[in-house]
Amino acid sequence: MKITDHIKNAASKTLFSFELLPPIKGQSIQGIFNAIDPLMEFNPPFIDVTYLREDYIYKQHANGLLEKVAYRKRPSTVATCAAIMNKYKVDAVPHLLCGGFTKEETENALIDMQFLGIDNVLLLRGDARKSDSSFIPTPDGHAYASELVQHVANMNRGQYLHDDMANEKTDFCIGVAGYPEKHFESPNLDTDFKHLKHKVDMGAEFIVTQMFFDNKAYAAFVEKCRSNGINVPIIPGLKPITSSKQLVSLPKIFHLDIPLELTEAIQACKSEKEVKEVGIEWMINQCKELKAMGAPVLHFYTMGNPEPTKKIAQGVF
Numbered sequence: 001m002k003i004t005d006h007i008k009n010a011a012s013k014t015l016f017s018f019e020l021l022p023p024i025k026g027q028s029i030q031g032i033f034n035a036i037d038p039l040m041e042f043n044p045p046f047i048d049v050t051y052l053r054e055d056y057i058y059k060q061h062a063n064g065l066l067e068k069v070a071y072r073k074r075p076s077t078v079a080t081c082a083a084i085m086n087k088y089k090v091d092a093v094p095h096l097l098c099g100g101f102t103k104e105e106t107e108n109a110l111i112d113m114q115f116l117g118i119d120n121v122l123l124l125r126g127d128a129r130k131s132d133s134s135f136i137p138t139p140d141g142h143a144y145a146s147e148l149v150q151h152v153a154n155m156n157r158g159q160y161l162h163d164d165m166a167n168e169k170t171d172f173c174i175g176v177a178g179y180p181e182k183h184f185e186s187p188n189l190d191t192d193f194k195h196l197k198h199k200v201d202m203g204a205e206f207i208v209t210q211m212f213f214d215n216k217a218y219a220a221f222v223e224k225c226r227s228n229g230i231n232v233p234i235i236p237g238l239k240p241i242t243s244s245k246q247l248v249s250l251p252k253i254f255h256l257d258i259p260l261e262l263t264e265a266i267q268a269c270k271s272e273k274e275v276k277e278v279g280i281e282w283m284i285n286q287c288k289e290l291k292a293m294g295a296p297v298l299h300f301y302t303m304g305n306p307e308p309t310k311k312i313a314q315g316v317f
C-alpha cells in the first residue's frame with residue numbers, strides 16, 4: 001500500500017516506522033530480521049531500506065602496486081525489501097539514488113521493484129563517495145533527486161526512456177528528503193527550499209526529513225512548506241543520541257545543530273550508559289511533542305540497532 005494511503009487510513013493517528021541498512025556482503029538476512037523483530041509490536045506499516053553506493057578500495061598486489069577497485073559493501077537493498085515484505089507482510093521502501101546508476105539501470109531497477117510488489121520508493125541524490133570530495137553523477141545518470149523524481153513520475157505515466165517500450169504504467173508513491181536545517185551544499189535555506197518544491201512539483205508525494213533535535217526546526221520547516229504550497233505529508237526522521245562522541249559526529253556528518261540544553265545534559269553525564277539514557281529521554285519528549293503537533297509518522301533511523309528505538313516507542317506509543 002502507498003505510504004500516503006497508510007497515512008490517510010490512520011486518520012490523524014501518528015504511525016511508527018523505521019529504516020535500516022541492508023546486510024554487508026557475505027552476511028545473512030537473519031541479521032536484518034533480528035533488527036526488525038523487537039520493533040514489530042509497534043505495528044510499522046512500512047520499513048525503509050537504505051541504499052549504499054559503490055566506493056573505491058585499494059587492493060595491494062604481490063609486486064606492491066595498488067589497484068583501485070569499485071566495491072559495493074551492502075549490495076542488496078531491493079532483495080532485502082522483498083525478504084522483509086515476504087516475512088512480515090508490511091511495506092518495504094527501498095531508497096534509490098542518482099549516484100551509481102545510469103538512467104537505464106535506474107529504470108531496470110524500478111521495473112524489478114514493480115514486479116516485486118513494491119509500492120513506495122524514496123528517491124535521493126546520494127552523497128559523495130568517500131574517495132571523492134564532492135558528489136559526481138554517474139555518466140548518463142541523474143545529477144539531482146528532482147531528475148530521478150521526474151523519471152519515476154514519467155514511468156507512472158507510462159513513459160519509459162525508449163520510445164519503443166510498451167507503455168505499462170508503474171504506480172509508485174514517491175518520497176524525497178527534506179532538510180529542516182538546510183542541506184549542507186545549499187547556499188541558504190530558501191534556495192534549498194526552491195529545490196525541495198521542485199521535487200514535489202515533479203511528483204513527490206511525501207517528504208522524510210533529516211534528523212533534528214529541536215522540534216522548532218521541524219515546526220518552522222512544515223510552516224514554510226505549507227506557505228510555499230507544499231502540501232504533502234512531512235515525516236520527521238529521528239535518531240536518539242546514544243554516545244557522547246555523537247555530539248561531534250552528528251553535526252559533522254549531518255550538518256545539524258544539537259540544542260545547548262541537550263549538549264549540556266550529555267556533557268554532565270558520568271558514563272556512556274547515562275548518555276544513552278539522556279539521549280533516549282530527550283527523544284521520548286521530542287516524540288510526544290511531535291505527536292501532539294500532528295506529525296503523520298515518527299520515522300526512526302535505527303542503523304540496524306533496534307534497542308534505543310524500542311525504548312523510545314515504548315515511551316511514546
Ligand code: FAD
Pocket residue numbers: 049050051052053095096097123124125126127128143144145146176177178183184185186191192193195199208209210211237
Ligand atoms: P537533492 O534534492 O538533489 O539536493 C542536493 C543538493 O543540491 C541540495 O543542496 C539542493 O539544494 C541542491 N539542488 C537540488 N536541485 C538542484 C538544481 N537543479 N540545481 C542546483 N542545485 C540543486 N544517502 C544515501 O547514500 N543512501 C540512502 O539510503 C540515503 N537515505 C536518506 C534518507 C533521508 C530521509 C535523508 C534525509 C537523506 C538520505 N541520504 C541517503 C542522504 C542524501 O543522499 C544526501 O543528503 C544527499 O547529499 C542529498 O540528497 P537529496 O536527495 O536531498 O539531493
